[in-house]
Amino acid sequence: MATEDNHQPHRYAKWMVFAAWLCVIWLLVTVFNHLLEDQYNPNQHINYDVTRAGTVITLEQNKQGHYLLNGQINSQPVLFLLDTGATTVSIPERIADRLNLPKGQRYPVQTANGSVFVTDTQLNSLSIGPIELQNIRANINPGMQSDKILLGMNVLKDLELTQLNNQLTIKVPTL
Numbered sequence: 001m002a003t004e005d006n007h008q009p010h011r012y013a014k015w016m017v018f019a020a021w022l023c024v025i026w027l028l029v030t031v032f033n034h035l036l037e038d039q040y041n042p043n044q045h046i047n048y049d050v051t052r053a054g055t056v057i058t059l060e061q062n063k064q065g066h067y068l069l070n071g072q073i074n075s076q077p078v079l080f081l082l083d084t085g086a087t088t089v090s091i092p093e094r095i096a097d098r099l100n101l102p103k104g105q106r107y108p109v110q111t112a113n114g115s116v117f118v119t120d121t122q123l124n125s126l127s128i129g130p131i132e133l134q135n136i137r138a139n140i141n142p143g144m145q146s147d148k149i150l151l152g153m154n155v156l157k158d159l160e161l162t163q164l165n166n167q168l169t170i171k172v173p174t175l
Helices: 002-040 093-098
Strands: 047-051 054-060 068-073 076-082 089-092 106-111 114-128 131-141 149-151 160-164 167-173
Touching (some): 089 093, 089 114
Parallel strands (some): 076 149, 089 131
Antiparallel strands (some): 047 054, 054 167, 068 076, 114 131, 160 167
């Protein structure tokens, strides 16, 4: 019976070491996942200044050279990709379904991946940082497989964009 009692503390120590290693691995995965997210979207928390001249947002370029930023459509969180080549805001169909966006007329558009039929929709609100726009025209694109919404020129046209040293400054002039 004495030998059985001697094995119990040893068995308990093995489980404690195993649990400690699991905690270390979980911590490393969490830290590295956060670092990868920051590289993918360095603008998760938008830097902006509000002055008498207007609101200025500063974005960092990600590792692929794109400008991603978190925002909202109809008060629901989304991920935007600034795309000066897009005429209008373009939303992947599965994200439009999640946002319960209304579907209007279908029409053809020319994209970087070729011609595709999209569906017209209207956004009640679109927010990026402190900027909130109302009644924005957009399209729902069934061919987009990304989790990003293209922020097109119908939104960007009234903003002043300046790119310098892997940063994009967006200025919203005061009216």
